[in-house]
Amino acid sequence: MTKLTIFLFLSFCLISSSYSLAYKSTHDDFVECLSHKIMNSTLISQVIHTPKNSSYSTLLNSFSFNLRISSNFEPSTIFTPTNESQIQEAIHCSKKHGLQIRIRGGGHDYEGLSYISEIPFVVIDLRNLRSISIDTEKKTAWIQAGATLGEVYYRIAEKSKKLAFAAGVCPTVGVGGHFSGGGYGMLSRKYGTAADNIIDAKLIGANGRIHDRESMGEDHFWAIRGGGGTSFGLIISWKIKLVDIPEKVTVFNVPRTLEQNVTQLVYKWQHIADKVDDNLLLRIFVRNSEFPFGGGQRTIHASFVALYVGGVDELLHEVQKSFAELGLVKDDCIEMSWIESTLFFAGFPRNTSLDVLLNWNTTTNQKGYFKGKSDYVQQTISLNGIEGVLKLLFNQLGGENSGAELQFSPYGGKLSDISEFEIPFPHRAGNIFMIEYAVYWGNINYSQSNIDWSRKIYRYMGKYVSKSPRAAYFNYRDLDLGMNNISGNTSYAQARIWGVKYFKNNFDRLVKIKTKIDPTNFFRNEQTRIRQLYEYMAKYVSKSPRAAYFNYRDLDLGMNNKGNTSYEQGKIWGRNTSRTTLID
Ligand SMILES: Cc1cc2nc3c(=O)[nH]c(=O)nc-3n(C[C@H](O)[C@H](O)[C@H](O)COP(=O)(O)OP(=O)(O)OC[C@H]3O[C@@H](n4cnc5c(N)ncnc54)[C@H](O)[C@@H]3O)c2cc1C
Known part of the structure; x- marks a missing residue:
């Protein structure tokens, strides 16, 4: 071995061992923080799973039905909370100790983004939060985000033969990811997507607080109905509008x-x-x-x-x-009946008991x-x-x-x-x-x-197929369309490549909402929208005015009022773009 090779080898060992030591201590600090918050030792062993516990590998094994998905990292901890305040504590501790979180609902993400990551992370697995309450009179239901479509369908049919819900076909798909990305199913031509029928939600935002529709505001509520899981907070539960269905x-x-x-x-x-x-x-x-x-x-x-x-x-x-x-x-x-039809489309033989809809673990047997x-x-x-x-x-x-x-x-x-x-x-x-x-x-x-x-x-x-953009369905996630850089920032232009395929002209609004509600980009994965880099770059670029190139038109710089726009107003963006033209 030459001196140079020995040097490089030792440097690599030192870097990787100090990295893994730092990772280990971050991870230990996180577990300590969370245990301290939860306090009850029996509960701790039921909800915090680290590689030291046998439950950890059982859970990890149950995550993926898709063997293609792999990552350099496994989660340092799998957390299976039993209530909302425990999730708030986990978010607090992961922020404090700089660990990324991944949220797992039904675990059906095509690219496994609910349970893998290229950087150290913790999985918050919502399997213990699956209660469903149906109000047949108001034709609504509250559903916790760990529930599956099969459970939703079963509980609706248990209460009424004349109500249904418009969502996907596979009963083991989770409502956490499915509703956040749209949700297409056999009733979609009649009633739209699952997301079209969401009327309220409870989520934990990047600030760690619990919000409902009213307190999160209409922009935020708009974003979670099809704008993709993860980016806009951790959904705790959805309120849906049930739809009418004939008895046959x-x-x-x-x-x-x-x-x-x-x-x-x-x-x-x-x-x-x-x-x-x-x-x-x-x-x-x-x-x-x-x-x-x-x-x-x-x-x-x-x-x-x-x-x-x-x-x-x-x-x-x-x-x-x-x-x-x-x-x-x-x-x-x-x-x-409609409920029997859900079994038919999921491929079960006739006369299969409806109880299979409650079996949320079936897909993981077929890897x-x-x-x-x-x-x-x-x-x-x-x-x-x-x-x-x-x-x-x-x-x-x-x-x-x-x-x-x-x-x-x-x-x-x-x-x-x-x-x-x-x-x-x-x-x-x-x-x-x-x-x-x-x-x-x-x-x-x-x-x-x-x-x-x-x-x-x-x-x-x-x-x-469709062009400019070549559109794609968010729930059929495809990292071939593009993904964030693993290290370093991803530019707006890069994120736009896949963002407009999934969201078309809604992409820019989603970026703005994300920037506003989660400025530190706490909720993220390989395809979440970037924090706008524009603010961050301010100290490095031209000032008074912060110049911009007119041909890369950006209405964030300002735009005309619906009525008259004053010269002073127009000057705000006019000077930036070295023009005095007022733009619409
Ligand atoms: C076998 C199979 C059948 C399918 N059938 C259909 C279908 O008929 N129609 C259709 O439209 N789609 C279908 N899909 C796609 C499915 O809708 C998406 O994969 C969906 O994202 C799965 O949601 P999940 O909760 O099961 O997955 P997860 O992997 O748990 O989550 C998917 C994404 O949402 C995030 N997420 C999950 N829960 C939450 C939460 N509570 N708060 C915030 N973010 C969250 C995750 O972090 C991840 O990024 C199918 C997928 C599979 C594998």
Whole structure:
């Protein structure tokens, strides 16, 4: 070893050991701080889990259904609070000792951002906060943020056969993340997203205080309904508006293969999917024959899956009128209660007990590797385009136990009636359908080829989907779209790259709200919006005036009043931009 190599080696050892010592002491200080606050020793052992406790690895193991997710760090502590004030204490202690927190609801984040981080962190896992109280008279419910969709559906149906809620299909998805990012499900054409139906919330803000809608203010309340979990505080509970549902709805799941003209059917479907009666939501799940990990002759299967809020005869009439090519017949359709339909769409066999909806731990038993991406389609895709994407699906060969799926989910109906500015979820009028590209595999050696496949199909679809921005669904989080720098600041321009894909024209408002309510950027992850760097940079840049380039127009510098704007007012930004022009 040369002297230089020895020097570098020793330096590395010294740096890394002092780093891990510092980390250890920060972590110990955090645990001590939290234990001191909680005081009760029995409770401490039930809610604070460190690598020294056997409960720690059990919890850690239960976190991820997606083996693709890994990080250099595991949480130094997993905290499973049983009440709100314990969360406040944890936030206080993590701030005091400089540890980042990750909030875990149902743990379904596609990139695992609720339980991994590249810097030392603590997980606040909300599994003990899952109570749900339903008010059938007022048609509302308060739901604690650790509850799952299955529990919400179950508790609603327990109280009423005529009420339901519009949210996602998978019962183990948590309301913490799902509602914060939108929440698309089988009732979305009729009633919008889950976030469209939130009427109040309780959260703990960066200041450690508990707020409800009134005390957090309308801007903050706007941001949490679709602006993404994590950024705007820790949601403790949501108040939702329940929706009316008839005692019977109708469902079907009609399979078709490549040989049964899937290409033509998909082509035709996109011409009607967003235009049919709002009571009908007809999705397509297109899979290659390896999905879900099946063998046999290779082909493409499409499942045409629908919920109709009404009886079978009206449904048949609607489908035969708009999509006769599907060849739907009465025998394909089943009338059932809405709660039974939630089991049907989650893939449970008929007559499965409703109790499975309360089993919030099911997904973690089925571990595998997974990558998802999303797109929005605003103009129908040519037949050639559909042939091309199905060919790519057909050719996906991801090793043992692998398979791929394209989900085509229609928009229109209530989703289009709501303005794109009403809440941060912006995918409204003009969207025909959303695509999810999902790929699964069972062997780590095939990770790169499967991830490459997902990027290839995404590249291929570029010419057929929304542009400027190429929009994406926040709840199908995709770090390929971009992420914050791990060390150092991320510029506004960088964050905007993925921010406008998820939130379109709502991105800037979200940044402003974030900057105001969490100026130190306490609640953050790899894709949270940046703290505005503008204020921070003030001491380093030109002064009197702080000059700005006119072509990078920035209305934060000032703008005209709706009525007259005085010369003095105009001068504020006019001098900054070396112009005296007043801008609108
Ligand atoms: C199998 C599966 C099926 C799915 N089906 C659908 C579907 O039908 N429709 C649909 O729209 N989406 C669906 N999704 C996507 C799902 O909506 C998102 O992944 C959602 O973010 C999951 O929420 P969670 O609480 O389970 O996840 P988590 O991983 O716990 O959280 C997701 C994000 O929200 C943050 N967060 C969680 N709880 C809180 C809280 N209380 N306060 C603040 N931030 C919080 C987390 O820190 C993380 O950043 C599905 C995902 C999977 C894996």
